[in-house]
Amino acid sequence: MGVQLDGSIGVGVSRLEVIGGPSGRRRRTKAERARIAAESMMPGVTVADTARKHGTTRWQIYDWRKQIRKGNLVVPESVAALPFFAELVVDDSATEASAAVPGSDLEIVVGDIVIRAGPGVDEGQLTRAIRAARAAAS
Template structure:
C-alpha cells in the first residue's frame, strides 16, 4: 500500500517465503536444549545456529529439566567429546609433539588408538560402534 488515504489500493505485492514463526517438534526443541547444555556451549550461539531466540532455548532447557521434554535416543547415542587430559611424559612435551604421537580413547572396555592423521568421519563411526557394543 502506498499510504495514501484515497481508499483504493493501486498495487499489492505479496512476498513469499518462510515466516518468522517456525514449528518445531518436541524432539527438535529437546535436542536444541540439550545442545545448549554441553560444557562450553553458548546459549546465544546455539540459538543463532538454529534460528531461534535465547529465551526460547532457556525455556526449552527448563522443560527438559522438569521432564516435559525428553531427548531422543538418536541424540543420546551420539558421541560426546570429553576434555583431553595429558598425563605423564606427554604432558611435559610441547603441544605439537604430543598431538602428532596419537590419541587413545577408552569407551567402556574398548580402547581405540588413533594417529593424528585419522579421518574424523571414520573415527566417529568407530566410537559409535564401540558405544553400541558396550551397551
C-alpha cells in the first residue's frame, strides 16, 4: 500500500522523508512576550505589523496584552518609562487667547511649536501635524 500525493491511482511514493528538529513552536520568555505586547501598544503601531515583525500571530499579541492588564506579564522598565500619552494642561487664560484667534477650539503646544485646531479638524490630519511637530522639536 503506497501513499498517494495527487489522487491519481497507481502512483505511489517510494520514499517518505521526515524532518526532525524543533517543532516550529517558538518558546518566548515572559519578558519577550511583554516587550512585544508593549511594542504593539505604541502610538502609530499596529498589532498586525508587530506580529509580522516578530513571527507571531495577532491573537497571541492580544492575549499577551490581556495578560499585561491582568498583571500576569510585567512590561520591562525600559518600555514602561516611555510616555504613552501627552500631558494635558488646562489653562483658564486659554479662553481669553481663543478670542484673539477666531474659530480655534484646541491648542496643542509641542516644545516651541503651537498647533491650533478648529472644531471640524480631521483626526488623521491632526495626528500627522502632532507627529511632524514632535519630529521638528527633537
